[in-house]
Amino acid sequence: MKRFSPGAAAALALSAVITVGSVSLLGPCVHEDGSFGSCHWAGQALLGIGLLLAVLSLAALLVKDGRLRAGMLFAAAAAAILGIFVPGTLIHLCGMATMRCRAVMRPAMTLLCALTALSCLTGGIAAYRKAGSEK
Numbered sequence: 699m700k701r702f703s704p705g706a707a708a709a710l711a712l713s714a715v716i717t718v719g720s721v722s723l724l725g726p727c728v729h730e731d732g733s734f735g736s737c738h739w740a741g742q743a744l745l746g747i748g749l750l751l752a753v754l755s756l757a758a759l760l761v762k763d764g765r766l767r768a769g770m771l772f773a774a775a776a777a778a779i780l781g782i783f784v785p786g787t788l789i790h791l792c793g794m795a796t797m798r799c800r801a802v803m804r805p806a807m808t809l810l811c812a813l814t815a816l817s818c819l820t821g822g823i824a825a826y827r828k829a830g831s832e833k
Contacts (some may be wrong), residue, residue: 706759713749713752715825716811775819793811
């Protein structure tokens with residue numbers, strides 16, 4: 699019987715916020731002259747990671763096998779951990795601390811990715827334990 703996974707549902711909701719936020723309210727700096735800096739590419743990388751998280755968490759919600767669900771959630775947790783390190787570590791941001799990418803995008807995306815990783819890990823562990831107890 700298919701069971702609901704709260705960890706996958708939370709990850710899906712958080713990944714939607716990461717995906718939409720990376721190109722809107724929580725996104726990188728917007729220059730008046732139409733140019734963009736390296737923070738633009740950090741936002742694009744977070745958009746890709748958010749889409750990957752959404753696909754993995756949606757698939758984890760739809761799959762019946764607990765071991766497969768656990769594997770998908772663990773993969774999503776690894777992608778979310780990667781998302782923590784994208785803005786500012788893997789892709790450099792603007793130099794001024796008052797710029798939007800440093801003041802808004804970096805802390806918000808770090809928090810959202812950390813919460814996503816936590817929900818994926820707890821959901822994955824729960825799915826793995828349930829799959830082991832059903833045998």
